[in-house]
Amino acid sequence: MIGGQLWRIAKRNAKRHKAQAIAAAAAVAVGTMVLSASLLAGQAAEGGIRQVAFDVLGQTDETVQSEGDFFVPEEAAEAFTRSVNDRRPDLQVSPAVTHATVARSSQGLTEPGALTIGYPAEEEGFGGFEAVEGADDLTEGVLVNERLADRLDLSAGDELELRYAPPLDPVVPEVTRFEGNLTGAGSAPSGPLDPPLPEESSGPVSETFTFEVDEADERVVGVLGWGSPENSTDLDLALQAPDGTTVENTNGTSGSPDAPAFVNATAQAGNWTAEVRAEAAAEQPFQLFVIVLRPAFSLEELREGRRALADLGPLQERLAEQRATERETVDVAGVVSGEGKGGFTGEPAVFFEMQRLQTLLDREDEVNLVRVSNPGGVREGLEATDDVMPDLEAALNDTKADVDQPSVQALSVEPSKQAVVERAEEAGSQFTRFLTTLSSFTIVAGVLLVVNLFTMLGEERRVEMSVMRALGTKRRQLTATIGLEGLLYAIPGVPVGALAGLGLAYVLVGAVNDFVIGPDSLPIPFVVDWGTILVAAAAGLAITMVAVLLTGVRLSRVNIASGLKDRRDPVSRDPKLAVRATAIVGTLAGLAYLPTGFYTLLVLGPAAVIGAVGWGLTRRYGKRIARFTASAPVVAYGLWTVLAFQDVSAAETSYIVPIRGVMLVIAAVVAVLNAPGLPKLFKGLARRAGRLAPASMVALSYPTRKQLRTGLTASMFALVILVLIFFSTFFTVFEVEPEREAGGYDVHAETRLPVDDLEAWADENLDEQPSSLDRVASSEELPRARIVGGDIVEIDGRPPEYNGPPIDVFYGVTPGFAEENGYELAGRSGTFDSDREAYQAIREDRSNAIVSRVYDADEAGRLGRIDGGEELTVDLGGRSANFTVLGAQRQQYLGGIFVHEDTVRELFPTHGTSILVRVDEGEDPRQVARQLETDFQDLGLNAEDIREQAVQTQQQNARFYTVLQVFLGIGLVIGVASLGIVTAKAALEREQELGIMRAMGIPSEHVTASLVGEALLTALLGIIPGLAVGVAAAYAAFLAFFADAGATFSVPWTSIAILVSISLVATVASTIPPARKAAEKNTAKAVRVRR
């Protein structure tokens, strides 16, 4: 029966204090809201990426292809299909062809990142196209997806020009060296003739050499150079193929090994003849290199071939292949939806009937992709991947045995959809972890408000509770009453908060889409998951009830005798036992780190011991000194742990950060509240405030005297301020510096086509010299290749930890880039005296590499992990390439790996180009970039002013931080609301005291100012420690994580000033109404109020 009585008491108490009930429910709601929003936003991120996987891959679950998308004979795809069907007749297998292209509409709009995709005209199991406009069938002609149609403003019936480089297989050279001397007689390949012929003879003279070319060989290159620099007679070279066709050079040599005669011919199997000719016989020794280029698909072959080339010295530069680009104009038969079959790879795409694309690319009967569809729909198919993969791998092994060709051996099976979904799950859980770590500060702030409210309730009802205890109510029953009252506040607060979290998550995801992802990328779709909302609600309820019940236990320990007379409790018990217990528990927790490795124990354990030692001084030095001695060293220790404990795992980070944050904040607030001399200082200042002195003295005295209430409120503020300041300070480390990003260049342009020399390309392909080149001082063309798939690069045995899409891009270092780029290095190998030497070492040794800053972070996000000499491994699907990292760049604009230019060409035959441009003095890089894009539309050139981009990136980052700050700032609402409530409560509690002040002649505005000032001081007592600890913790984290990488640290004083101003203005706004109400109460009534 007592239960019913307790329930009635709880209900009536809640009813009696409506404002307080609303405040408590609001605190519960805000805490639950941020928790719910964090979980939902993380889930949206995960769901969004998952959805992208389903949209992009459609029915395709697994793929078979090689790194570099090498072509294989169609018979290999057929063999694979047969082998799969033998094992798993329920699987659908179908080939395809993909190739990068530049698409340009008849209106002149260009899309440099388009993809041509060839599907068989008819196939089963992969669904069909969904027509948006016009045809939906490949037999009708070419289809484009909505993504491309939007960018090029295309409709069915339009013309579309495609510009592409024909796909090449990677080749290795076989080099044969011949020597001769055109003295008038033939010579063997073994060396100069002996004896030499007379110096001059009349009439032309020639020497011939023969060599054999195999079926597999692709090209034949002849390089002719003088054997002696003194000779200067023109020599000519001709290569004759087995069918009699002859290819000749026309200019002859100039007598220098750097400018040899050069002939490049398509290979034919059989015996070839090379003929070296001169106008007249003379002593004119020469060297002839015949280089046969042969396709190769393994790194080992590529390496061996390059070693052979290395012997050629400077001549090897001439082997860089000049690939002519092709044009083709097609008619668009229809526009199809960009999902499923029409969305493959997520790129803007043009879809061909496969044979037509094969013909276009000069790859008849060859494909470079095989797709596998598991039974079930787009989503269900994923579940079968684990089961299917062994069969697919076995089928591919059979295929490799059946079709013994190098390109087939390079194929591998990828669980494509599963890989994207796993990445989605990882990304989603990282985002959730990040948000919940941040929001935990707000949740703790909400908990503190609930505790504070109940503590105030306890003080208010001290007499009532003492009477209940005196009448025989047990402590646990009193605790239960308080718990029931908490439950009454939680009942509306939790569901409202959980649902409000839905709205907040929607806003958060929308803001990330609008501000961070931008309109060019796929937005994160918002997904409502009621299960998650339920989890958030349950967690919110549990956290609230634990907080309320713990406060209830404390309140139920009221001293009945003093409580009945509403007097202070007698002198508190000797804390000796509690001090000892805390010290022992702290020591044990610290020691428990040794077997467990949990840094959290090493943070909390010693902090408890330090606190206990200070606490133990209470009897000798009084409470203030003891509290200060207990708390200040804990702050110092906590900050030191940020600096010292750098190996905390990502999982532990998600809870050590809030735990340490709460510890630091509470210790800092206690230290400030008990700082020696602080009350004296406050009062000294207040007494000098003229007629405001009495009101000021009261305002400044309450917060330092009422420590529990002030501490709880200030801690709320401090927690929110801490996390806001920490992140805004910490984020300054990531500020983008335009000059550092530019590296001495002004414009960066990209094309998916290979371009060795922009000017030469213009000469060859454009009718007239583009005007933009007149504004360009110099350009550096770096071969560039992006590895599809990501997660294939490891440094020092671990994958680089960076957030965002895969950015495994290779840039080829050219001589000019090595000589002139201004990209600073951090963590440079000690063997080099300068950055320049390190860049030049890439030219000298092709196993060297330099990485950009995005690779320079470890699992904990710490920069500067790369030390010169560490090994970088690139996984190329069953094979790997190893490089020695010479250093990490400080720039992050060109995110990738810088290696020798030929390495990029070898590994990625279908590479594109990054062009770094210096503009003429006085030219506007932005305008030059626009002009370059216009002039080189055929290349699909995408040009940017590098500094402008850096500024934009900075702004984008700033917007993201703003979104986060707003999210975190929600906690401030709790702090401010709390101050309003505390002020109202204080006014109520001190009604008589305020009345006396008024009776004594203190004007009502002074009384109002006193109450508002009290709230402001309480806020400042939270803001100052929060700010100090936030900046200090950010600096400690900077020292621990980024200082080594050469990053710079600065405190964002403007942001801090704005934040503090907002907090203080909000505090004033929230406290003025209750303060004014209290100050303007009828004095006569107020002086007679008795609690």
Place this chain on the structure above:
Amino acid sequence: MTAPLVSARGLERTYSTEAGEVHALRGVDVDIDAGQVVAILGPSGCGKTTLLNCLSGIDVPTAGRVRFDDRQLDELADDARTDIRSQRMGFVFQAFNLVQVLTAVENVEMPLLLDGHEPDPTRETAQAALDRVGLGDRTEHLPNQLSGGEQQRVALARSLVNEPEIVWADEPTGDLDRDTGLRVLDLMAELNEELGQTYVIVTHDDKVLDYADRVLHMESGKLVREEATPG
């Protein structure tokens, strides 16, 4: 003939409550001369405190006039009345009513600071006032570290520190035991004698009769009787 320090005519004070109107004062006429100790006696709820509040300017009568020296209190705005209270009056209340977070000396110096006095001499004056009430050794104690009598003595020190012309005391012994209460009344009498201040003491404690020059008896919002006492 000297004009009274405080003069009231036809004072009425009516409160509206949920239960209806309450007539706390029903046409009170009273004059208080400077230097007198006046006790207002009566049972609980008779309107003693209401009368004190109206006479001191804490409250405004519903009808009637109140004059303090040459100022018509009932016509003054709140700010002006507040100024008069801070500059010319002192107050002692039943529940001591010290600001709990200020020390004894800080509580005492409040009226002086309110008057715009310099802080350093203010502290000395407050110290002297505490010495005067016998608490010179407890200046840095917080109210909750003092006994009830000590707290009331601090309140008394506060009421006289700015040398007011009149001290209003509302049940100053109400929360004190008999002996302590007597000591407080002794002190008030001493101060009246030494400084010539006027004391108006609202009480239902008969022992005040021994200290008062005049005793005004109230019942149901009216002054029903006045008697002179030997005090």
